[in-house]
Amino acid sequence: MKKFNVHLVLLMMVLVLAACGGEGNAKDSTDNKKLSDYVQGVTDKEILVGLTGPQTGPVAEYDKVRKGIQAYFNYVNENGGVKGKKLKLITYDDQYQPAKTVQGMQRLIEEEKVFGIIYPIGSSNISASLDLLKESKIPVVGLGTPSSKFIIPPIPNLYGMQFNVSIEAKIMVDYIANQLGAKKIAIAYQNDDFGIESLNAAVDAIKELDAEIIVEKEVSFLSSDQDYSTQAQQLVQAKPDAILMLATPVPAAALRQEMHKLGATDIPYVVSVTGGQDKNQFNLAGKDVWEGVITAIPFASYEISEYPDIDKYTQQIKKDFNEKDLGALTQAAWGTAQVFVEGLNRIEGDLTWESYINALNSLDNWEGSIFDRITYTPENRYGNTTLHMVEAKNGNLEEIGRPIYYDPNTGEMSYQ
Numbered sequence: 001m002k003k004f005n006v007h008l009v010l011l012m013m014v015l016v017l018a019a020c021g022g023e024g025n026a027k028d029s030t031d032n033k034k035l036s037d038y039v040q041g042v043t044d045k046e047i048l049v050g051l052t053g054p055q056t057g058p059v060a061e062y063d064k065v066r067k068g069i070q071a072y073f074n075y076v077n078e079n080g081g082v083k084g085k086k087l088k089l090i091t092y093d094d095q096y097q098p099a100k101t102v103q104g105m106q107r108l109i110e111e112e113k114v115f116g117i118i119y120p121i122g123s124s125n126i127s128a129s130l131d132l133l134k135e136s137k138i139p140v141v142g143l144g145t146p147s148s149k150f151i152i153p154p155i156p157n158l159y160g161m162q163f164n165v166s167i168e169a170k171i172m173v174d175y176i177a178n179q180l181g182a183k184k185i186a187i188a189y190q191n192d193d194f195g196i197e198s199l200n201a202a203v204d205a206i207k208e209l210d211a212e213i214i215v216e217k218e219v220s221f222l223s224s225d226q227d228y229s230t231q232a233q234q235l236v237q238a239k240p241d242a243i244l245m246l247a248t249p250v251p252a253a254a255l256r257q258e259m260h261k262l263g264a265t266d267i268p269y270v271v272s273v274t275g276g277q278d279k280n281q282f283n284l285a286g287k288d289v290w291e292g293v294i295t296a297i298p299f300a301s302y303e304i305s306e307y308p309d310i311d312k313y314t315q316q317i318k319k320d321f322n323e324k325d326l327g328a329l330t331q332a333a334w335g336t337a338q339v340f341v342e343g344l345n346r347i348e349g350d351l352t353w354e355s356y357i358n359a360l361n362s363l364d365n366w367e368g369s370i371f372d373r374i375t376y377t378p379e380n381r382y383g384n385t386t387l388h389m390v391e392a393k394n395g396n397l398e399e400i401g402r403p404i405y406y407d408p409n410t411g412e413m414s415y416q
Contacts, residue, residue, distance in 0.1 A: 046086050049116055118140075177209055
């Protein structure tokens with residue numbers, strides 16, 4: 001009996017060791033799998049692309065991103081698709097809630113098995129999903145955030161698009177000091193990852209500026225806030241020469257409304273790209289209320305754009321959605337979708353994550369989209385680095401001055 005027990009124990013130990021060894025080999029096999037082996041989301045007929053973003057909730061205005069991407073995909077599909085395949089956009093509404101963003105990303109990657117992710121929105125939302133995105137190695141094109149932390153240092157499968165927050169801050173602060181002649185500035189910022197990084201970038205830009213300018217007041221708010229009267233009163237009491245507003249669209253409009261109620265719209269109101277780039281701000285705030293606001297856009301507005309195919313954008317948006325959806329958000333989404341598709345078109349041979357990333361990295365001052373130019377390399381993931389300063393006038397965003405171009409290689413800014 002003792003011999004039998006000893007043999008049984010030895011047999012069990014051998015089986016356990018074999019199982020452990022098998023698990024280790026399986027894990028090693030997964031870890032060592034080459035990026036070129038990943039081909040999920042591509043069939044004989046379709047290429048699946050995923051999007052998580054707010055379609056409802058406090059920043060439902062961003063649903064225009066979905067519309068812009070879908071419109072461009074429809075345009076491509078109506079004209080033969082990509083390499084004979086149709087583009088299929090699969091979307092989930094995250095209501096701008098990071099936890100829901102993660103859930104949506106997991107479903108897109110693990111259940112829907114999309115080929116790539118396009119235009120995820122929000123610094124906090126992308127932060128919450130970052131580990132998942134990095135570990136999965138899925139290509140993510142057109143990050144919907146100006147944050148530096150997702151592109152500096154570069155992450156192999158992530159590609160930016162929005163104008164970088166630190167560069168934007170330098171341009172905005174320079175304009176406030178040298179064009180408006182402000183000596184005292186008040187900063188209102190959204191109290192989340194995006195707003196705090198924007199605030200820090202603005203403060204740093206002020207310190208670096210060769211001009212006498214100080215931050216007189218800082219006030220914060222949440223994107224979900226309904227009442228901005230307290231912040232407006234604090235800003236007015238500070239008596240600044242200019243206000244820098246770092247926010248998403250709804251708070252930017254709501255605070256402007258409160259300033260209007262206090263009769264303080266004569267104080268220059270300079271809004272970050274994220275919060276001011278779309279003409280719908282006239283509707284959110286009121287046409288007279290938004291009048292005179294200074295902001296910036298990452299491309300020439302569709303009404304004055306010299307991009308030769310701009311009519312394709314306006315016609316497709318009107319056809320698939322509504323004329324009211326025309327504006328910076330759908331325009332940026334259309335442009336981002338153009339970049340996504342250009343990467344696909346540049347692939348020679350098999351369509352894999354590796355071949356797609358290599359194709360994106362070959363974009364060098366590419367001028368084939370709504371954006372002025374797009375560049376990606378393994379070291380540079382900015383994407384767009386051109387900005388147009390504009391002022392809200394008579395329901396339109398009129399350019400003030402020439403486009404500003406930032407060269408990531410030299411760190412210098414120039415007027416085009």
